[in-house]
Amino acid sequence: MPDSAVIADGLHARAAASTGSLPIRFEGIDFAVGATHILSGVELELHAGGPTVLMGPNGSGKTTLLKLAMGLLTPTAGSITFDGASHAPARARAIMFQKPVMLRRSVAANIAFALEAAGRPSSTSDIRRLLDLAHIAPLAERPARRLSGGEQQRLALARALAREPQVLFLDEPTASLDPSSTKLVEEIISQVSASGVKIVMSTHDLGQARRLAHEIVFMAGGRVVEHEPAASFFNQPATEEARRFLAGELVV
Amino acid sequence: MDGVGALDLILSGDRTLFAIVRLSLLVTLSATLLAAVVGMPLGATVALTRFPGRDAAIVMLNGLMGLPPVVVGLLVFLALSRSGPLGSPGILFTPTAMIIAQAVLIAPIIAALTRQLVEDLWAEYRDELTAMEVGPLARVKTLLWDARFSLVTIGLAGFGRAAAEVGAVMIVGGNIDGFTRVMTTTIALETSKGNLALAIGLGLVLITLIMAVNAIAWGVRQWAERHAG
Amino acid sequence: MKLRHLALVAALAVGAAHAATTARAQDKSIVVASTTSTQDSGLFGHILPLFKAKTGIDVKIISQGTGQAIDTGRRGDADVVFVHAKSQEEKFVADGFGVKRFDVMYNxxxxxxxxxxxxxxxxxxxxxxxxxxxxxxxxxxxxxxxxxxxxxxxxxxxxxxxxxxxxxxxxxxxxxxxxxxxxxxxxxxxxxxxxxxxxxxxxxxxxxxxxxxxxxxxxFNQYGIILVNPAKHPSVKKELGQCFIDWVLSADGQSAIRSYKIEGQQLFFPNAESAELKKAG
Incomplete structure (x- = not known):
């Protein structure tokens, strides 16, 4: 297995040197589809530093919040700013979806595609580095659609990292993975975070949140209910909803 | 000539028949390629862009799938005639004119089917490609490439239509012996000469050819999908 | 990049198809608009190889109804018209689309x-x-x-x-x-x-x-042959077309027509008014 510290160095150098997308500020964000309100009055600031983990029951608006931050959705009301600007710099952000779509080509070609889309020549060494980072080097020539769920998730992660983002959004990155795949993905996330890339992720896995989170954003019913450092959220949840959620009770 | 004569002709690998088969394949495969090069990017572009009158354009594209070959033949004939707007190169009554006519006939079929296919694929890819900041032109390319296995089937639909038609090639090719005579026009000619058995024999050859092209395409698709899908 | 390759391939294919099939056309060939009766009866299959052997000229026959064949000539899409409706043929010449009409044969x-x-x-x-x-x-x-x-x-x-x-x-x-x-x-x-x-x-x-x-x-069914007027359509291959007409009207051409038989029956009876033929007849 390659030395992860060395691999992460490349990412770290760029992330540390660049400015312009953090902090991300959500101000008075509403998002509605027809008459259904998915987010209401969200106020949130995401700063550089360790991973921010979004938690909350299904339908609380975590995925929508990530897509808004990624620019895939436009808020019905309110504004999102990146270091004060209404647009994030090009290629500053990347996202991995809960069910990533594999392009119908080989694993290596998927990464090459992401590199080219990010405006970078897809050099063999870049592809190699990303394959190693995601632990999928032996699968390089396999059709991406024939990979297992865990392998696909890691390929999606490699594709996102090909953009050398300052902020990486992860939507339930291990939702359908077995324990060993989950562990691998978590290792990669830690490594990437350590290199200076801001991680913003959602998860339903309390253990994962404890292992990875620097801070927790707890959402319920389309609102941000709590925004706390991870330690205080898990030890002393400030709200009744968070307490019940952590206790495994139904939160509406 | 009777049925036995037709069989003899086919089994003995008659050179005239071989030349006719060769021209049929050359014309129809070229037309399919030409129509694909125009129709597939066009269909994908319509699928990926929003513009005023788009719905009407889609309905029209779908409607053009039913273009009558004789009408296409007549329009191409009028355009390529010495007295027409594109008459000066003198390509009427040549295989080139036949390729153009068949390409015009099937380009809407390929474009309309591609539009539907790419639109469905786009629904699946939209978030991913948008997140990767893939530009409009690159989107068209990416979706066409990723739809390539299904596009083969669309190409075959166009090929089948072109291979089967007689109206357009008869008008623009002139059914000239040894020069623009293809399978379908030969069948029409032999029918009019009362050589029904020979006509049927040639019809069977044509059907076999179309089957063979489809079988090859199917095989290639299976192989490619296993290795690159 | 893939699309550009495909476009190139298509252009090459069409170009190759065009080249492969028109190379012969650029040699020596003419287009003759004629009738279904002359084509379907097999007459051309009999006489054209003889003409080709003698002159090296390929004759491409478009077989249509007489009305359509005359229209093909009128549009300039054929070099020679070889049909059987005297009044229409004479009108075609009178309108300036044909040079001159000659009797060829009858059945x-x-x-x-x-x-x-x-x-x-x-x-x-x-x-x-x-x-x-x-x-x-x-x-x-x-x-x-x-x-x-x-x-x-x-x-x-x-x-x-x-x-x-x-x-x-x-x-x-x-x-x-x-x-x-x-x-x-x-x-x-x-x-x-x-x-x-x-x-x-x-x-x-x-x-x-x-x-x-x-x-x-x-x-009685008279066939006539007419060179499309190069003054109307400069694309008409005047020399080659005239060469074909001259041959059809010559003793050689006329005897070729006479010798075409199916099951012992002569199908067409040459009656061109050439001096040579009169001599021979």
Missing amino acids: DFVLIGPKTAPAGIKGQDIVAALKAIFAAGSPFVSRGDKSGTHAAELDLWKAAGLDPAAAKPAWYREIGQGMGAALNTAGAMGAYVLADRGTWISFKNKGDLAIAVEGDKRL
Whole structure:
């Protein structure tokens, strides 16, 4: 297995040197589809530093919040700013979806595609580095659609990292993975975070949140209910909803 | 000539028949390629862009799938005639004119089917490609490439239509012996000469050819999908 | 990048197809617009190899109805017109689209009908036969395609003082197709049909059809040949076209036409007014 510290160095150098997308500020964000309100009055600031983990029951608006931050959705009301600007710099952000779509080509070609889309020549060494980072080097020539769920998730992660983002959004990155795949993905996330890339992720896995989170954003019913450092959220949840959620009770 | 004569002709690998088969394949495969090069990017572009009158354009594209070959033949004939707007190169009554006519006939079929296919694929890819900041032109390319296995089937639909038609090639090719005579026009000619058995024999050859092209395409698709899908 | 490759491949394919098939055309070839009767009867298959052997010129025959063939010449899409409807041919020349018309050969029309002879026709008098068909309302297939044969048929009805084409009774069926298709149709519906003898003799699907009337001098069928006027259409291959016409009218060409036989029957009778031929005749 390659030395992860060395691999992460490349990412770290760029992330540390660049400015312009953090902090991300959500101000008075509403998002509605027809008459259904998915987010209401969200106020949130995401700063550089360790991973921010979004938690909350299904339908609380975590995925929508990530897509808004990624620019895939436009808020019905309110504004999102990146270091004060209404647009994030090009290629500053990347996202991995809960069910990533594999392009119908080989694993290596998927990464090459992401590199080219990010405006970078897809050099063999870049592809190699990303394959190693995601632990999928032996699968390089396999059709991406024939990979297992865990392998696909890691390929999606490699594709996102090909953009050398300052902020990486992860939507339930291990939702359908077995324990060993989950562990691998978590290792990669830690490594990437350590290199200076801001991680913003959602998860339903309390253990994962404890292992990875620097801070927790707890959402319920389309609102941000709590925004706390991870330690205080898990030890002393400030709200009744968070307490019940952590206790495994139904939160509406 | 009777049925036995037709069989003899086919089994003995008659050179005239071989030349006719060769021209049929050359014309129809070229037309399919030409129509694909125009129709597939066009269909994908319509699928990926929003513009005023788009719905009407889609309905029209779908409607053009039913273009009558004789009408296409007549329009191409009028355009390529010495007295027409594109008459000066003198390509009427040549295989080139036949390729153009068949390409015009099937380009809407390929474009309309591609539009539907790419639109469905786009629904699946939209978030991913948008997140990767893939530009409009690159989107068209990416979706066409990723739809390539299904596009083969669309190409075959166009090929089948072109291979089967007689109206357009008869008008623009002139059914000239040894020069623009293809399978379908030969069948029409032999029918009019009362050589029904020979006509049927040639019809069977044509059907076999179309089957063979489809079988090859199917095989290639299976192989490619296993290795690159 | 893939698309650009594909476009290149397509352009190459079309270019190659064009080159592969027009290389011969750029040698020495002419386009002759002619009729289904000359083509379907096999006459061209017999005489063109002889012409090619002598001159090296490829003759590409577009076989259409006479009306359409003349229109092809009028549009400049053919170099020579070789048809059989004298009045239309003369108009074509008079309008300036053709250079000059020459008689080439003749054969004759025959009235074809079911062997059962539903209108009770047998003999030589075509006018009497048409009157009988009209009176009995026997099915009759008309080409209806402005071909030379169609024009001849309409002239014959006129001679009989009848006009079914205008009245359109149910038994009179215009099919708008070539000679062979008309014979196939007549055979299938037990109808009468006017055909040129050449196509009839070479027709392979005679079934229950037989000649009902022949030998009337009003059934005479003259073929003419015309060079399309290069003054109207500069693209006309004047020298090569004239070369073909000269050959067809020459003793060689005329004897080639005379020697074309199916089952021992001569299909066309050369009658060009060439000095050579008169000498030979």
